[in-house]
Amino acid sequence: MAAGHAPTRAELVEKARDIYDDLDFGAVRRWLAEHPGRKAAGYLPVYVPREIIHACGLLPVGIHGGGDRLEIIRGDAFYQSYICHLPRSVIELAQSGRLDMLSAVLFPSTCDVIRNLSGMWKLLYPDAYVRYIDVPQTPDREAGADFWESELRRLVDDLGAVSGHHPTDADLRASVELYNQTRAMVRSLYAARRERPWDLPSEELYVLLRAGEMIPPEEFIQLAREYLAAVEAEPGRPRDNSRVVVVGAFCEQPPLGLIISIERAGCYVVDDDFLLGNRFLLRDVPLDGDPVRALAEAFVSNDQCTSVLYESDPLGKKRVMQERVAAAGADGIIFATPSFCDPALLDQPMLRSGAEKACIPCIAFKYAENTGQFQQFREQAGTFADSIKLWGAA
Amino acid sequence: MAEALKDRSMLLQKEMLARHFERLARAPETGEPVVYTFVPGNLTELIRSFDALPVLPEINALQSGMRKLSGDYIAEAERAGHSEDVCTYVKCDIGMMRSGNLGPGGLKLPKPDLLLLSYTGCYTFMKWFELLREEYDCPTVMFHVPYQGDGVLEPEHRSYMLRQLREQVIPALEKATGRKYDEDKLRHHLALSAKAEDDLVAVLQAGKNRPSPIDGYFGTVYYVGPIFSAFRGTEEGVEYYRTLRAEVEERAALGLGPITPDGPLEGERYRLVVEGPPNWTSFRDFWKMFSDEKAVVVASTYTKVGGTYDFGFRHDPSDPLGTLADYCSGCYTNLNLPSRIDMICRYIEEYQADGFLINSVKSCNSFSAGQLMILREVEKRTGIPGAFIESDLVDPRYFSAANIKNRLESYFQMIDARRLGKTA
Numbered sequence: 001m002a003a004g005h006a007p008t009r010a011e012l013v014e015k016a017r018d019i020y021d022d023l024d025f026g027a028v029r030r031w032l033a034e035h036p037g038r039k040a041a042g043y044l045p046v047y048v049p050r051e052i053i054h055a056c057g058l059l060p061v062g063i064h065g066g067g068d069r070l071e072i073i074r075g076d077a078f079y080q081s082y083i084c085h086l087p088r089s090v091i092e093l094a095q096s097g098r099l100d101m102l103s104a105v106l107f108p109s110t111c112d113v114i115r116n117l118s119g120m121w122k123l124l125y126p127d128a129y130v131r132y133i134d135v136p137q138t139p140d141r142e143a144g145a146d147f148w149e150s151e152l153r154r155l156v157d158d159l160g161a162v163s164g165h166h167p168t169d170a171d172l173r174a175s176v177e178l179y180n181q182t183r184a185m186v187r188s189l190y191a192a193r194r195e196r197p198w199d200l201p202s203e204e205l206y207v208l209l210r211a212g213e214m215i216p217p218e219e220f221i222q223l224a225r226e227y228l229a230a231v232e233a234e235p236g237r238p239r240d241n242s243r244v245v246v247v248g249a250f251c252e253q254p255p256l257g258l259i260i261s262i263e264r265a266g267c268y269v270v271d272d273d274f275l276l277g278n279r280f281l282l283r284d285v286p287l288d289g290d291p292v293r294a295l296a297e298a299f300v301s302n303d304q305c306t307s308v309l310y311e312s313d314p315l316g317k318k319r320v321m322q323e324r325v326a327a328a329g330a331d332g333i334i335f336a337t338p339s340f341c342d343p344a345l346l347d348q349p350m351l352r353s354g355a356e357k358a359c360i361p362c363i364a365f366k367y368a369e370n371t372g373q374f375q376q377f378r379e380q381a382g383t384f385a386d387s388i389k390l391w392g393a394a
Numbered sequence: 395m396a397e398a399l400k401d402r403s404m405l406l407q408k409e410m411l412a413r414h415f416e417r418l419a420r421a422p423e424t425g426e427p428v429v430y431t432f433v434p435g436n437l438t439e440l441i442r443s444f445d446a447l448p449v450l451p452e453i454n455a456l457q458s459g460m461r462k463l464s465g466d467y468i469a470e471a472e473r474a475g476h477s478e479d480v481c482t483y484v485k486c487d488i489g490m491m492r493s494g495n496l497g498p499g500g501l502k503l504p505k506p507d508l509l510l511l512s513y514t515g516c517y518t519f520m521k522w523f524e525l526l527r528e529e530y531d532c533p534t535v536m537f538h539v540p541y542q543g544d545g546v547l548e549p550e551h552r553s554y555m556l557r558q559l560r561e562q563v564i565p566a567l568e569k570a571t572g573r574k575y576d577e578d579k580l581r582h583h584l585a586l587s588a589k590a591e592d593d594l595v596a597v598l599q600a601g602k603n604r605p606s607p608i609d610g611y612f613g614t615v616y617y618v619g620p621i622f623s624a625f626r627g628t629e630e631g632v633e634y635y636r637t638l639r640a641e642v643e644e645r646a647a648l649g650l651g652p653i654t655p656d657g658p659l660e661g662e663r664y665r666l667v668v669e670g671p672p673n674w675t676s677f678r679d680f681w682k683m684f685s686d687e688k689a690v691v692v693a694s695t696y697t698k699v700g701g702t703y704d705f706g707f708r709h710d711p712s713d714p715l716g717t718l719a720d721y722c723s724g725c726y727t728n729l730n731l732p733s734r735i736d737m738i739c740r741y742i743e744e745y746q747a748d749g750f751l752i753n754s755v756k757s758c759n760s761f762s763a764g765q766l767m768i769l770r771e772v773e774k775r776t777g778i779p780g781a782f783i784e785s786d787l788v789d790p791r792y793f794s795a796a797n798i799k800n801r802l803e804s805y806f807q808m809i810d811a812r813r814l815g816k817t818a
Binding site: 115131147307340 | 551
C-alpha cells in the first residue's frame with residue numbers, strides 16, 4: 001500500500017483477502033510475535049462473547065474451517081460421510097498444526113456436532129483450555145440472564161487464568177465498548193450494501209468480515225472504515241439485478257466462489273447469515289453498571305431470530321422471513337444451506353412456509369464449504385433472478 | 395419368519411402398552427390431559443403428578459420403524475419439504491401425524507395439550523417441537539438442561555434447571571391440565587421410580603454373569619421401554635421390573651443365556667459392548683446377525699439415554715425437583731465425549747467384554763459425531779479391538795444387511811484370531 005495515500009478499495013480488499021486465504025493464520029501468529037507473553041483464543045461459530053476473550057488480554061480468533069482451500073487428509077478419519085464438512089476441516093487445521101498457536105478454544109452451542117467436537121478437543125489437545133459455551137435457551141429472561149451471567153463469570157475466571165490477566169470491570173467495559181463499535185461498523189457495512197449493493201459486492205464484504213475475525217477489533221474497525229471511504233471514492237454502476245436474502249449459511253461458510261456466483265448470476269445479496277456471530281447482538285451492550293451482567297442481559301433481550309436459539313414465539317418462524325425481506329427491500333430468498341446442517345435444514349420448512357405464505361419467491365440449494373463447482377448454483381440463481389424480474393411484479 | 399418367543403415380562407409390557415395407548419386414544423373423550431415429551435430428560439413423574447398422560451415421539455417413531463411404516467412416513471415428510479439429511483425420527487413423526495396419527499397399536503394418538511420440550515442432550519429436540527408446535531398449534535414449554543461439557547453437573551446449572559422447573563415447567567403443566575402442583579404426589583411417583591430403578595439395575599448388571607442371562611442391547615431396549623416412556627413412577631412400572639428381575643435372576647441362577655426372538659441363546663461365544671442406537675426397521679434381522687454367531691451384548695450405551703441408573707443415580711423423593719434436575723443432566727447423550735468413553739471402558743472391564751462395536755446411525759449427530767474418536771480411544775485404553783458399522787434409526791434406505799453382516803462376521807473372526815494369539 002502506498003504510504004501517504006488513502007488506500008484504494010482494491011488494496012484494502014487484497015489485504016483482507018490475504019488474511020482470509022492464509023490457512024496458517026499468519027496474521028494471528030504475527031500478532032503473537034509482536035506481543036510477547038500474550039495468547040490467542042479460538043472460537044467456532046456461531047456466537048461467543050468475544051468481549052470476554054478480549055478483556056482477558058487474548059486475541060479472539062474465528063475458526064471457520066478451511067473452505068475449498070484445504071485438502072482434507074486427517075479430518076475425514078474423524079467423521080462419517082453424513083456429518084457436515086466443517087468439523088473435519090477444523091480437525092484438519094488442528095491436526096496439521098495450523099491451530100497450535102491457540103491457548104484456548106470455545107465451542108458454542110450451535111449444534112450437536114460442534115458440541116461433541118468440544119469433547120474431542122479435550123482428548124486431542126489436553127493442554128488447551130476448552131469450553132462448551134451453552135447459551136440460555138429459556139424464554140424466561142431473568143432466569144436466562146442469571147444463568148448466562150454465571151457462565152460468563154466462569155469464562156472470565158478461566159480465560160483470565162489462561163492469559164494471566166484477570167480483567168477488572170474497567171477492562172471488561174472497555175472491551176464491551178470496543179465490540180459495540182465493531183458491531184456498529186458491521187451494521188454500517190450491511191446498511192451500505194443494502195442501500196447500494198452495486199458499490200459493496202458481497203464477495204468484498206465477506207472477506208473483510210472474515211479478516212476481521214483474525215485481527216484485533218481495533219484493526220478491523222480501521223480497515224472497514226477505510227473500505228467504506230474507498231467505496232465512496234470509487235462508486236460502482238447499478239445493474240438490473242434482483243435483490244435477495246441468503247439464509248442458512250450461519251455456521252459452515254460457503255466457499256467464496258459460491259457468493260461470487262450468486263452475485264454474478266444477477267442477484268444482489270442484500271442480507272445474509274454469513275458470519276452471524278459478528279452481528280449476533282443487534283443492539284449496543286449498555287456501558288453502565290456491571291459489564292458482565294450487561295452482557296448477559298444484552299443476550300437475553302436480543303431479538304436475533306436464528307436457528308441456534310429456541311424460538312418461543314409460535315409465530316416467530318413464520319414472520320421472520322417476511323420481516324427480513326421487508327427490512328432489506330429484497331425480492332426473494334435463497335436458502336443456501338450446508339449439507340447435513342441440522343439447525344439450518346430443520347428450520348428451513350418453517351422459514352420457507354412463512355415466506356411462501358407471504359408470496360416471497362424462494363429457492364433452495366445445499367453446499368459444502370469445499371464445493372468446487374459453481375455452475376449449478378449460477379444457473380439456479382440466474383434463473384431465480386430472471387423469474388423475479390419477469391414475474392415478480394405480476 | 396417364525397413368531398417371536400415372548401417371556402412373561404414381555405407379555406406384561408405388551409398389556410401395559412396396549413392399555414396406555416387405549417387410554418391415550420380415549421383422552422379426547424375422557425378429558426385426560428396429554429403431554430408430549432422426549433425420552434432423555436423426560437419428567438414422567440412430574441407429568442403423572444398432574445394426572446396427565448405422556449407421549450414420547452421417539453418411541454412412536456421407533457415403533458413405526460419396527461412395524462415397517464417409517465419408510466412411507468419419512469417419504470411423506472420429505473415431500474412436505476423436510477430435508478433428506480435430517481433426523482428420521484422427526485420426519486417419521488411428522489409423516490405419521492400427517493398420515494392420520496395412528497400410534498403403535500393402530501389407535502389414533504391425541505393432540506398434545508402441552509409440548510414439554512425437555513432440551514436434554516439433543517439439539518434436534520428443539521427443532522422437533524418447534525415443528526410439532528406448528529402442526530398442532532398448542533402451547534410449548536422449554537426446559538433447558540445444560541450439557542455436561544466439563545463432565546460434571548455444575549451447581550449453577552442445577553440452580554438454573556430448578557428455577558425453570560418452578561417458574562416455567564410447573565406453571566405450564568398447571569395451565570395445560572387445570573390442576574395444581576402437588577409435591578406429595580410427585581414424591582409418591584418418585585418413590586415408585588426408585589423401586590423400579592433398583593430392579594432395572596439388577597437386570598442390567600446381570601450382564602456381568604457368564605453366560606449373560608440378558609442381551610444388554612437388543613433385549614434391553616425392551617427392558618428399558620417402560621422406564622424410558624410412560625411407566626416410570628407408576629405401580630405398573632414397579633410390577634414390571636419386579637417380574638423382569640425375577641425372570642432374569644432365575645435365568646442367571648440356571649446358567650441360561652438371553653432370550654432372543656428365536657429362542658434362548660445357548661453357548662455364548664462373544665461378549666460385546668455396543669455404543670449407539672439400534673436400527674429399528676430391520677431390528678430382528680440385525681439381532682439375528684449377532685445371535686446366529688452366539689454373540690451377546692453384555693452392556694450398551696443406548697440403553698442409558700433415558701437415565702444412567704447403573705452408575706448409582708436413583709430418583710430421590712426427598713428432593714423432588716432437585717432429583718429431576720440431576721436425572722436430566724445425567725442422561726447419556728448429555729454427557730461429554732470423555733465421560734462417554736470412560737463409561738464404555740468401564741463396561742468393557744466390568745462386564746468382561748471381548749469386543750466393542752459402534753452402530754453409527756446417520757440420523758443422530760448427538761450420538762454419531764465423535765464416534766470414530768470414541769472407537770480409537772476405547773481401543774487405545776482397553777486394548778480391545780472395535781468394530782464400526784453404519785445404519786439409521788428408522789429410514790429403511792440406510793440399512794444394508796449384507797454389508798453389516800459381512801462386517802460383523804469379519805469382526806467375529808478377528809476376535810477368534812486374537813483368542814488364538816494369531817494377531818497382536
